[in-house]
């Protein structure tokens with residue numbers, strides 16, 4: 001399987017999420033944390049916006065990160081000049097390629113668009129930049145035109161093509177077919193997924209399976225509408241399912257996600273894959289018993305891999321072994337008969353409170369029994 005480079009765009013596409021604004025300080029901190037997590041490429045922002053946006057990109061580009069720092073641009077010379085002033089070594093140069101966007105957003109024709117692409121990519125390459133030619137809304141575009149666009153970008157020196165599922169309408173099967181068409185023709189492809197149907201991670205993995213060497217991602221999947229492919233999900237999926245090591249340090253995800261969540265004013269759902277608080281919490285009797293015997297029975301990977309800790313919760317669905325285990329962690333040993341009696345009280349309390357019960361509550365139940 002081809003190696004995959006993760007291109008994190010939390011600071012660009014992620015910040016485009018409605019109501020999200022990162023301060024310059026937060027951007028620098030997030031960039032530093034992404035770099036420390038081994039994320040190899042960071043799309044840091046859109047310099048032509050000027051002000052703090054340009055300043056943040058300029059500082060991040062000068063931080064001496066191991067990650068390649070890139071900036072987003074329309075296919076406009078003045079955009080690329082702003083990126084050059086920001087000091088980035090790479091740019092994404094983007095144009096929409098679907099007819100709906102070419103006609104209704106730009107009021108143009110395909111030929112005009114190709115002219116702009118050639119001019120912008122050639123200009124950026126002349127300046128010595130690494131260039132990703134972005135094909136916005138490629139998933140709704142005529143594939144013949146996408147191939148034409150990709151060919152021209154490559155002729156002008158573009159280093160890769162970004163195939164964007166801008167409104168998140170692809171399924172994994174179609175993604176595989178489209179990306180395969182491009183990689184079979186020898187193009188170097190980045191796949192940029194959005195999550196409108198909850199398929200961003202699946203589509204990103206399908207693209208990698210079809211030979212995409214680059215995948216866009218954002219921390220927690222933060223991004224426009226339902227967001228992008230989540231960095232933490234696709235990294236874990238690539239590693240465990242496709243056996244592709246991205247070099248990203250997954251144990252850093254928890255702190256990174258918490259930082260991005262607080263900077264974006266959004267909370268992390270407790271069941272969020274990879275980083276949710278409760279994803280290694282086992283309550284139901286059969287599951288908790290299984291995990292206590294051998295964790296892999298009910299866990300897909302070790303919690304420590306993502307900086308998490310296993311928890312045996314007690315509540316309505318608990319079994320006897322979980323009660324005995326939790327008490328023994330607090331230095332209280334009881335026999336099976338006592339555990340069965342206590343279990344009834346635990347279940348009753350969990351049902352009444354509609355939540356898991358904590359150690360103090362367990363000890364007090366135990367105390368009333370003994």
Ligand SMILES: [Zn+2]
Pocket residue numbers: 013164166192194224228
């Ligand atoms: Zn996007």
